[in-house]
Amino acid sequence: MLLYQFRMGTNPRRVIIYMAEKGIDVPRYELDYHGGEHRSPEYLRINPAGRAPALVTDGGVAITESGAIVEYLEELHPHHSMIGTDPLSRAKVRALERVGNDLCVRCQAWLWNLTDAFAAKEPDPSRPLADKVYRYVEELLDILEASIGEARFLAGGYEPTIADCTTFAIFQTARERFDQPLGKTHHKLDRWYRDFRRRPSADY
Numbered sequence: 001m002l003l004y005q006f007r008m009g010t011n012p013r014r015v016i017i018y019m020a021e022k023g024i025d026v027p028r029y030e031l032d033y034h035g036g037e038h039r040s041p042e043y044l045r046i047n048p049a050g051r052a053p054a055l056v057t058d059g060g061v062a063i064t065e066s067g068a069i070v071e072y073l074e075e076l077h078p079h080h081s082m083i084g085t086d087p088l089s090r091a092k093v094r095a096l097e098r099v100g101n102d103l104c105v106r107c108q109a110w111l112w113n114l115t116d117a118f119a120a121k122e123p124d125p126s127r128p129l130a131d132k133v134y135r136y137v138e139e140l141l142d143i144l145e146a147s148i149g150e151a152r153f154l155a156g157g158y159e160p161t162i163a164d165c166t167t168f169a170i171f172q173t174a175r176e177r178f179d180q181p182l183g184k185t186h187h188k189l190d191r192w193y194r195d196f197r198r199r200p201s202a203d204y
């Protein structure tokens with residue numbers, strides 16, 4: 001297997017953090033973002049979206065989309081499930097993971113407009129647009145804040161799930177790469193983030 005990644009990218013990090021929590025690893029290939037390797041004909045044959053991550057199996061099949069890669073690896077390694085152990089717990093984890101995924105997507109649009117770090121994606125960042133999009137970001141933070149309560153992890157329980165990996169990755173991008181106080185006024189989420197940040201899986 002080979003995982004095509006950007007080491008710092010939010011979506012690749014969902015997979016990287018998941019693997020670290022799961023105690024598994026696969027060989028990695030670091031794409032040259034600034035050199036545009038993810039837009040090269042060779043890589044577009046692997047992932048026509050020109051995005052990372054992509055996982056190429058030993059049989060040469062490419063799996064794209066970070067959520068699908070995580071679920072594929074989880075099916076290969078079903079011990080110590082990180083999706084849940086029965087239909088109801090899986091439904092809860094998947095629901096929260098999808099909120100975390102939506103948070104990634106909305107935060108991307110927010111960050112593209114907030115900073116000039118994504119000139120290739122958004123050559124004309126707009127602060128008013130960023131502020132407008134942030135309202136849609138907050139809506140999801142409110143959902144996660146209401147859901148976590150006093151629990152240690154997003155789906156409750158004593159172990160992290162894929163919902164934590166997905167959501168943590170975008171929090172970390174916003175806070176550490178772009179110095180944005182994402183979720184700082186959501187006190188339960190803030191506590192969750194600071195606790196998760198101490199886990200070895202969270203280190204860049």
Ligand SMILES: N[C@@H](CCC(=O)N[C@@H](CS)C(=O)NCC(=O)O)C(=O)O
Nearest residue numbers: 009010011012051052053065066067
């Ligand atoms: N929905 C995709 C999103 C992948 C994605 O947007 N990856 C970013 C890195 S975090 C990327 O490749 N960006 C390069 C670009 O869009 O040019 C997934 O979850 O895998």
